[in-house]
Amino acid sequence: MxxxxxxxxxxxxxxxxxxxxxxxxxxxxxxxxxxxxxxxxxxxxxxxxxxxxxxxxxxxxxxxxxxxxxxxxxxxxxxxxxxxxxxxxxxxxxxxxxxxxxxxxxxxxxxxxxxxxxxxxxxxxxxxxxxxxxxxxxxxxxxxxxxxxxxxxxxxxxxxxxxxxxxxxxxxxxxxxxxxxxxxxxxxxxxxxxxxxxxxxxxxxxxxxxTVDQLGGEACESNKYKAVLHPDVVTSLMRAYIGHANAEEVQKNSSLFIGKIGQKIASSKVTIEDKPLQKNVFARWFDDEGVATYNKPIIKNGRLETYLYNLTTAAKAGVQTTGNGYGGGSKRGIASSFLSLKPGKKPLDQLFEEVGNGVYITDVSGLHAGLNPQSGNFSLQSTGFMIENGKKGKPLDLITVSGNLLEIFKDVLEVGNDVTVSPSGVSAESLLIKKIAVSGK
Amino acid sequence: MISKKLAIEVLNTALETGADYAEIFYEDSSAHSVLIENGKVETSSSNSLCGVGLRLLKNNQCVYGYTNDLTKKGLLALANSLNKSFHDKRLITVNKLDMIKCKNRNPVTRSYDDVPVEEKIALIREGIDEINSLKDPRIVRTFGSFADNKRFVAVFNSKEKWFKRTTEFGRMAFQVIAADQNGFETGFEGPGAQHAIDYFRTEKVNPRKTARKAAETALKMLTAAECPSGKMPVVIGNGWGGVLFHESCGHPLEASAVAKGLSCFSENKIGDYIASPIVSAVDDSTIPGEWGSIDIDDEGNLGSKRLLIKNGKLNDYMIDDLNGRRMERNGNGACRRQNYRFIPTSRMSNTYICNGKSTPEEIIKATKLGLYAVGFNGGSVDPTTGEFNFGCSEAYIIRDGKIAEPVKGATLIGKGFEILKKIDMIANDLDLAQGMCGASSGSIRTNVGQPTLRVSEVTVGGRGGELK
Missing domain, CATH: 3.30.2290.10 (PmbA/TldD superfamily)
Structure with missing residues (x-):
């Protein structure tokens, strides 16, 4: 000392x-x-x-x-x-x-x-x-x-x-x-x-x-499309989605995961884990309250396994803390550590083939403005490509994609095998999803 | 505080190896915030920041470092570490420091140091009482907060000048979460100013009015349908609607983008048409008491009013001295930073589109089918391509010249240089709204603003299908 x-x-x-x-x-x-x-x-x-x-x-x-x-x-x-x-x-x-x-x-x-x-x-x-x-x-x-x-x-x-x-x-x-x-x-x-x-x-x-792949793009027709989401897009959406596992939000009636423990909330292809002990630069072996952390699934094969707790919310719920007490101030907040989406087996090319005709969304921006964390609704400026006859086609310019976080993770048909670790501390892969609304022409 | 004598010694050490400019930025600030959640005081926190940032320039290069060790030894060590980046002979010696005098347009009559936390809590409770008086069971969570900040800054530079500046500001905010069987919606209102706490008890700004507005927005949006998507005319409400100009045009007119040729307006010259001829726009850091005002910027240039666009023609930029070197212009008082940990650069202050000749009613009346967007969550822009987005928290469909049903989840996207040319009606109800703007020199206080105006065509993203 x-x-x-x-x-x-x-x-x-x-x-x-x-x-x-x-x-x-x-x-x-x-x-x-x-x-x-x-x-x-x-x-x-x-x-x-x-x-x-x-x-x-x-x-x-x-x-x-x-x-x-x-x-x-x-x-x-x-x-x-x-x-x-x-x-x-x-x-x-x-x-x-x-x-x-x-x-x-x-x-x-x-x-x-x-x-x-x-x-x-x-x-x-x-x-x-x-x-x-x-x-x-x-x-x-x-x-x-x-x-x-x-x-x-x-x-x-x-x-x-x-x-x-x-x-x-x-x-x-x-x-x-x-x-x-x-x-x-x-x-x-x-x-x-x-x-x-x-x-x-x-x-x-x-x-x-x-950068150059984006050149020559134009907006597509406004419509609902079958889609592949790039791991960077999945990362952004997954962080907001898992925010609903925050026990404080649950206890204060503002989470979309209230009363859903043990229930199927996502496609059975979806397993999301919180892995603070994964050996990488994001590892945290104690949280901001000093509690030893451990790896655990939050959603396993589509089923909600646990909320994320700090000491205060755990005491209120009568359970053990999950070691997710993060953030400063008089009150510790709750956050996930290294979030990881369990990879599937299929490579990106095969996901395109399974889509046939649809869109490949590679980037979304303006999340602080276009994603309502409470309702889970989003409408985001996006870039990407058409998927034509099972292959990546022409680039898309000035489009938005919109949907709801709960629906997107229910609509997952496949998880790719292209494990991508983002600098924000999330590991994700491409997702093949049933439909996404695109606004363009 | 550091003495002038020590400042001269540190500047001269920094200049030893040939830097052509050196600057000490000293900051001592304190902040307090209190949060009431669901009627109970949830958190109360104090923060203190005290440090020195040292900036050296040589031609277009910038070397920066900061320290919390404010002893002579600590400051000289920082100067000696940074000057290793250059290897020439000394160009400048500082012999004296003369004070730059500037007006104090933003005096706070009663310092926040003298406001007990109980008084801030009482203020917020009035707003919470107002929300509770609605007795609406759909309101599931309420937040009310008051945050204030007192910031003392002293800058010493190798132009043999120094100045000191104290600013104080407060912000009151309410957030309401409402829920029904279909899900959650949020309403937020957060007025702020460089005024004493009494400002938040006036007719224009008070807790009851602010809190009620936040609650009404959340409840109204609960009943709103999903916003349709596609291209449509959009009438953008006054005040917060100015986030459109802030993102689409404000950022690309900052020297940090323009000087390096990285702005979508880089190829335009002063006098070129970049907007519809009915558009004039201003960045003005001299409005007394406003959220984004500064009397003097972080490198000693006086605050000023910059006419960015004059009747559709490009007229000026926000410029700091370093980027000004590439543009062959002097800084015009736009150099800002969040705190001593950030390298300062050109930023906006109070940025707005000027009043036009129509009335808001005339604009609505002239619109057969379109969107009326009045509340916003903020947005972002890529200044190089001009591609921007901003999200609406409150919007309505306009049908046959009348405001009709509410819609939610609208996001507007486009390219700044295209949208400015499509502004076809501007009203006379200019208002400003307070926000925080994030860029390379950190998060700073800025006002956005505009009168009600119409853009003839914008791409709107939403989940509600085609507009019919």
């Missing part, structure tokens, strides 16, 4: 019954290129401290980004003032610790050894490759390298002291393609913590392809 002793002593003096600190110490570096020159170079060192404490059974919180004894005193003062106005009667917990933790390593020390020259070399190679692959690429809008190292500490007055360290890097490339009057842009992320896994030429090829 050491460094934080002063805080715990002041908290005790102020009459706080239990207190907890969640501390993130981070270092990050971002380098971006534009037209062969370093455009931005950003080197950051920071702290983020969230403190909470219980006074007369109520929880108050405060946060800051500097650590010294004045701030420790300020945190205690604010926690007390905030706790005094809380009226929520829910049980609250400053956790003593789980019996056993299954540690997963999320820190690769070799990444720290990669020289700045090596990073720059890859960044220049990426920019060069983006420019050189296809003459319709008129501009490389930017390439960026970022890396981040974070040490997360959870320490409380009940003796808990947990530390997880993680590091990762990302490359981002963005380019602009032009043909006639039409302009299209495309970008992609690469995220990992093993530097040797990044190949700038392969990554550039992928970005160029997804």
């Amino acid at each position: 050491g460094k934080y002793d002063k805080f715990f002593a002041l908290a005790k003096e102020a009459g706080l019954e239990q207190v907890e600190l969640s501390i993130s110490e981070f270092h990050s570096l971002n380098i971006s290129l534009f037209h062969g020159e370093v455009d931005e170079y950003k080197d950051n060192n920071g702290y983020a401290i969230v403190a909470r404490g219980i006074l007369n059974g109520k929880c108050g919180s405060a946060s800051c980004d500097v650590w010294n004894k004045d701030k420790a005193a300020w945190l205690v003062k604010e926690i007390v003032a905030n706790a005094k106005v809380i009226e929520n009667d829910d049980p609250i917990f400053i956790f003593k610790g789980s019996e056993k933790y299954h540690k997963v390593n999320t820190y690769n020390k070799d990444l720290e050894k990669v020289s700045i020259d090596e990073k720059m070399k890859n960044l220049y190679a990426l920019e060069k490759a983006l420019k050189g692959i296809d003459k319709r690429i008129v501009e490389v809008a930017g390439t960026e390298y970022s890396e981040s190292t974070e040490k997360h500490t959870l320490v409380n007055s009940n003796g808990l002291n947990l530390v997880q360290k993680a590091n990762y890097f990302t490359f981002v490339g963005q380019c602009v393609a032009k043909e006639g009057e039409q302009t299209k842009s495309g970008y992609d992320f690469f995220l990992g913590n093993k530097f040797e896994e990044f190949n700038p030429e392969e990554f550039a090829k992928k970005i160029v392809k997804l």
Whole structure:
């Protein structure tokens, strides 16, 4: 503890019954290129401290980004003032610790050894490759390298002291393609913590392809179509869908999964798991309340297996927490960790064949505006392709797709085998679905 | 706060290796928020931010770093680390720092430091009482919140200038979730301003009116049919409707997109027609007390009113000094950042389409069959292609010149440069609405705005089939 002793002593003096600190110490570096020159170079060192404490059974919180004894005193003062106005009667917990933790390593020390020259070399190679692959690429809008190292500490007055360290890097490339009057842009992320896994030429090829493939598109007729959804689209929809497994939403009557435990809510092809212990950069072996996490299915063969709980909602429901207490503040929220859609056996080509004639939706945007998380209804700006005679056909321009999250996952006919892990920490595959409404011409 | 003497030493260290500009951005801010859920105070939290961002420029390059170590040793270490990016001889030495004076157009008469949390809770409770007085069993969950922020900023730069600025603002918000056998709908209202808490107890803005509006929207949308899809004329309501211009035209007119040739308007020159001749549009950071106003921007340029589009012709941009170098223009007071952790760049402030000559009634009357969109969830844009989308939270079908049945789930999409040319009627009821805008320099306060206007044809996405 050491460094934080002063805080715990002041908290005790102020009459706080239990207190907890969640501390993130981070270092990050971002380098971006534009037209062969370093455009931005950003080197950051920071702290983020969230403190909470219980006074007369109520929880108050405060946060800051500097650590010294004045701030420790300020945190205690604010926690007390905030706790005094809380009226929520829910049980609250400053956790003593789980019996056993299954540690997963999320820190690769070799990444720290990669020289700045090596990073720059890859960044220049990426920019060069983006420019050189296809003459319709008129501009490389930017390439960026970022890396981040974070040490997360959870320490409380009940003796808990947990530390997880993680590091990762990302490359981002963005380019602009032009043909006639039409302009299209495309970008992609690469995220990992093993530097040797990044190949700038392969990554550039992928970005160029997804950009130029959009050229020459036009809107299709407004209609309902049989469809294949790209894993990126599935990722976006799945996150919002699984939001309804949040036990707090269920207990407060605003979830579409109320009363559905054990019932079939999706196609039997659909199995979605929460896998915090999966060995990758997203792993979390304790949640923000200090509870040991574990892998579990949320939906298994279409059946809803469990809601996701933190300590408070679990106590209210009389069950064990699922280790999904995430988020800062006086009240811990609930979130999934590494979401994973179980892959099927069929490759993408075969999904196209099974569609025959329909649409292939590769991207959706404006989720914060076009998807109503409460009702599950969505209407989203999209890009994609026609599927004609079982093959990927001409690109689609300026269309929207709309539907409802519950219906989409009920309508799944097949799950592809193209496992794709997104930088947002979701593993998903292409989905073949019965129908989706497209608005175009 | 750091002394002028230390600031000069840090700037000169930063400039040692040939940077042509250096700038220290010091920030000390505090924020508080309280949330009442289903009638009970659920959370109350305080936040404090204190740090320094150091920015060095050389030609078109930008080097940035930040630290929470505000000691002399900590700041010099940051300057010495960042200056390693350059390898030339010193170009500039800072000998003095003169203060830039600017008007304070946004004084908050009673600081939020002096407002007890109980007073904020009482304010929100009035709104909650109003919702409860509706006694509608379909309302299943209510949220009311008040958030305030006090931000002190001091900037020192190698032009031998410095300034300090204190801003305070508050925001009151209500969200209502309503449910029936068919599902859930949400209503949200969140007015904000750089005014003391008394502003939220006026005739124009008060908790009862705001909360009631949020509840009514949720309940109305519960009975709404799914919005039809396809191309149709769309009448866009005043205030929040300005998100259309914000996304479709505002972002592409920021120097961060224009300077690098990455805006859909990059090939246009000042004076080119980019909109219908009845369209004039403004970004104005000088409106007293408004949510997006700033007296002086984050690099020391004074806030200003920029006429972006004049009678359909491109007239100006939002410009920061660095992107201005590529455009051979000076910054015009548009340089902003969320906090010291972000590199600042050109951003919007209070952006709106100017009043026209019609009335809202005339526009509705002139529309035989179309959509009337009045509430919005926000949107997004790709400034390079101009492709934008925005989602409607409240909309109606217009039939034979009259507002008819409510519809939900409408998303409008298009290309900014096309939509601006299709604006064929503009009313005289300009209003502004408060939002948060996210881009590379973080999430900042901006106002969107417009009078009621009509776009002759927009692609509407919805689940309700063809418009009949």
